[in-house]
Amino acid sequence: MPGPAHVGTDQLMELLSVSLGVYYADFNAAAARDKLTASQGKTLSVLRHGPTPMRALAETLACDASNITGIVDRLEKRGLVRREPSPGDRRVKNVVLTPEGEHAIDTIRANMHTTLAGLSTLDDKDRATLYGLLDRVFTARPTDT
Amino acid sequence: MPGPAHVGTDQLMELLSVSLGVYYADFNAAAARDKLTASQGKTLSVLRHGPTPMRALAETLACDASNITGIVDRLEKRGLVRREPSPGDRRVKNVVLTPEGEHAIDTIRANMHTTLAGLSTLDDKDRATLYGLLDRVFTARPTDT
DNA sequence: TATTGTTATACTCTATAACTATA
DNA sequence: TATAGTTATAGAGTATAACAATA
Numbered sequence: 001m002p003g004p005a006h007v008g009t010d011q012l013m014e015l016l017s018v019s020l021g022v023y024y025a026d027f028n029a030a031a032a033r034d035k036l037t038a039s040q041g042k043t044l045s046v047l048r049h050g051p052t053p054m055r056a057l058a059e060t061l062a063c064d065a066s067n068i069t070g071i072v073d074r075l076e077k078r079g080l081v082r083r084e085p086s087p088g089d090r091r092v093k094n095v096v097l098t099p100e101g102e103h104a105i106d107t108i109r110a111n112m113h114t115t116l117a118g119l120s121t122l123d124d125k126d127r128a129t130l131y132g133l134l135d136r137v138f139t140a141r142p143t144d145t
Numbered sequence: 146m147p148g149p150a151h152v153g154t155d156q157l158m159e160l161l162s163v164s165l166g167v168y169y170a171d172f173n174a175a176a177a178r179d180k181l182t183a184s185q186g187k188t189l190s191v192l193r194h195g196p197t198p199m200r201a202l203a204e205t206l207a208c209d210a211s212n213i214t215g216i217v218d219r220l221e222k223r224g225l226v227r228r229e230p231s232p233g234d235r236r237v238k239n240v241v242l243t244p245e246g247e248h249a250i251d252t253i254r255a256n257m258h259t260t261l262a263g264l265s266t267l268d269d270k271d272r273a274t275l276y277g278l279l280d281r282v283f284t285a286r287p288t289d290t
Numbered sequence: 291t292a293t294t295g296t297t298a299t300a301c302t303c304t305a306t307a308a309c310t311a312t313a
Numbered sequence: 314t315a316t317a318g319t320t321a322t323a324g325a326g327t328a329t330a331a332c333a334a335t336a
Binding site: 004005006007008009010011012013015016017018019020021022023024025027028029042045060062109112115116118119120121122124126127128129130131132133134135136137138139140 | 150151152153154155156157161162163164166167168169170173174187190205206207254257260261263265266267269271272273274275276278279280281282283284285
């Protein structure tokens with residue numbers, strides 16, 4: 001039942017832009033509570049999936065590989081991540097989340113009050129619908145670059 | 146019909162994180178084609194709604210007011226925006242999009258190929274549903290900070 | 291030769307604090 | 314006093330180019 005009668009691509013793009021702005025501000029504020037920048041928080045978020053080489057981090061974060069060195073340096077200095085040599089390829093360093101790092105990203109997500117409050121207005125069916133739609137729009141087709 | 150049987154808040158938060166990451170990377174790449182940063186592109190996007198005081202720009206972009214000076218400086222130097230005195234309050238400056246600025250943000254949106262391709266997989270009904278859900282989650286309740 | 295991670299550089303973004311001109 | 318915009322500053326993010334180690 002939700003949604004207006006007709007929605008053009010322009011309107012949807014505009015709402016996506018606003019939604020991203022709200023989500024990003026929420027994430028940024030939650031990260032800032034723990035003195036983390038958005039890029040640092042996003043990096044921890046990616047590492048939640050498991051150990052990741054520097055180069056793969058750069059691709060997922062959509063930035064140049066040279067930037068990852070500094071970001072991981074600062075996270076490592078605070079004990080939130082660790083660099084480990086890759087067994088298979090001695091050029092590669094895998095970045096691993098420490099227990100403190102896991103706790104940090106969990107805290108950030110728990111502090112995203114605006115987004116969590118927004119999601120709490122959805123019932124089970126709506127959540128499943130939104131999940132399915134976002135999946136189709138953004139993750140169904142991997143970036144073919 | 147879309148969507149899995151049951152979706153928890155954690156899963157939805159994770160997919161939102163990934164989805165908005167894809168959207169942001171797409172926006173950033175499209176802006177970079179015109180030698181614009183993400184913040185500059187976002188500023189043009191906000192100005193699409195009409196003339197906006199510097200202070201209001203800072204609130205919408207969720208950053209400190211002092212940053213807006215530099216961002217608007219660079220956009221103004223390129224002829225994409227203009228500062229205009231506010232008739233009612235001589236302290237206020239309204240930032241206005243020039244025709245070149247309008248063209249720039251339109252070009253950025255037209256170049257967001259990944260997002261546009263994803264949206265093109267939705268039919269009219271799905272678009273309306275996604276619109277309604279995003280609206281409820283992110284814009285129904287104004288930020289009560 | 292190609293790839294991974296790093297360094298050096300220049301520019302942009304960002305928050306904080308202090309300032310000015312208005313209100 | 315309070316608010317809008319600016320400036321100065323320091324730290325962080327960013328792309329580009331060049332480099333050492335490894336493949």
